[in-house]
Amino acid sequence: VAWLEEELLEQPEALRRFLERRTDDVRGFASSLLEGRDVRYLLIASRGSSSNAARYAQYLLGGANRLPAAFAAPSLYTLYEDSPRLDGALAVGISQSGRSPDVTSVIEEARRQGRPTLAITNNEDSPLGRAAELVLPLEAGEERAVAATKTYLNSLAAVALLSAALADDDERLQQLQRIPERVGHQLERSFEDADRVDRYREVSGATVVARGMCYGTAFEIALKIRELSGLLVEAYSPADLLHGPIAGIAPGWPVLVVAPSGPTLESVREIVSHVRARGARVLAISDDAPLLRQVDTPLPLVHGVPEWLAPLVAVVPGQVTALRLATLRGLDLDRPAGLTKVTLTR
């Protein structure tokens, strides 16, 4: 069995471990991140899968905590002479390895400027972990496959935990504790449905579409399929797609929508009509029965997951699809051609 598949299946356990070990901790330090620190917004530094967890943070903390998020432009910290003044920022670095110099540079600069800094990483004893004032370890255990799975899911859990702890919201903290079990059920369900994507084995790429909480999920699914199969997979919000890029959707092109029930469902339903009108084949990750019936390839979500936690479950059918397509194509699941586990960019 490939590490990738093992790590995929380990996700419920890794999530449970993270929540058991870190919930009290985060409840303890959450208030210290904001109180007396004049925090107006989050500044997030990340790359790769961690940037998709950052996208979740933008929506979740923007709505539930009413805290806007900015994504750092690392080259302003590493290549250009003057880096931004960070008054008002709570700086958060997200990195599985904690070793990417550009992400660390942003956190170092924020700390130099006296701002509160938090590292979310699977490796406490890393340059990023050492640079930040506070560290939230991901507790995912060693991840050996190049493509991130359990570290990604635990990064989402870290964001969810941080949001609920900052809001001191007991109901949400309880909902979060039930997520490992839902992820377990979703894995079972998605492995049962895996062969539904076999008809797409010869495609050259796909477009993944989602909005709001699951916007980052679309990017993560696109990245996972792309990393494992070398296909040209991209992600868009429905609104961004309509502002021009929809021109690239040709007849037969697969469009995968991520559409959990909630405020963004209608917007995703509309984009399905638009891409269908262009002849696209549509796959849907959803718990909405009418939408699932309407598309070419339904990839059902388990029920009973609150919308704010949907990204932790909705990525699973995408991960399983990525695994399936790469397997059908006879590729090395653990070491995709030309990629390395730790990428050091400045």
Added chain:
Amino acid sequence: VAWLEEELLEQPEALRRFLERRTDDVRGFASSLLEGRDVRYLLIASRGSSSNAARYAQYLLGGANRLPAAFAAPSLYTLYEDSPRLDGALAVGISQSGRSPDVTSVIEEARRQGRPTLAITNNEDSPLGRAAELVLPLEAGEERAVAATKTYLNSLAAVALLSAALADDDERLQQLQRIPERVGHQLERSFEDADRVDRYREVSGATVVARGMCYGTAFEIALKIRELSGLLVEAYSPADLLHGPIAGIAPGWPVLVVAPSGPTLESVREIVSHVRARGARVLAISDDAPLLRQVDTPLPLVHGVPEWLAPLVAVVPGQVTALRLATLRGLDLDRPAGLTKVTLTR
């Protein structure tokens, strides 16, 4: 002649008109945007080409004015219950038409919260123009082709003018005044070189890569080719590409790098080696002679443009390439299939 081609050629004149009419104005109001308003960061709302001008603003104002930028997630303002608290924000809406409801919603909310708001639009008398406290009209004249050209370039000029005025930097204001002439020379040069891309007429897509000031230029060139030709064109920074998505670069795939001289050139040069190792064909928009000699298809930039203004010139070879490829493919330049000039998204 297509409107698109007319409007492309009108760009130097449209830029000159904008600078003549608006320089004093912006110098006058710039300080009022910040003074006494407790501004810590920019919050930018935009879609489509305007989002690529927003990317320029993130780098230019982040470096030259040391002001960080966040991109608004419009669905937080239109679909979700609670929108972010905007203490510390200077909210900027960028929209050619001024009519996209989601962009307007962000500016309305910022104004409700008592924040300073600025609309950058080609249509003062639009919902966006009316929502903001201050309006900076683009003065581009009517744009009839669906794909934005002169309104995009004038949006970049608006960002550049705002940055130089906020810094009260006379030298930069003078450099900006010389840009319309440089754009004119670049248009001449790029039309002379246009047939260099004819060998790419049968491609199904491309990847455009740039970093720093020209990061948004990569997205704008990708969007322009995609809108006009329906090809699958995408954009990445070199660092983001290395963190996984490079897996999608197959042998023969065209990679266009935007690489003006300056702090990001080395980083772009490195990515050229990486994608070449994967068998990509490389095109380069650059004024660096060694890089131009090294690639399959050189698209030279005129000399003498300071790096902070490079995006206003570096997009031109991309626009001309987009026009050329669509012409070779026999497509309607002014009304690409399925697109509309004004896109109303919520």
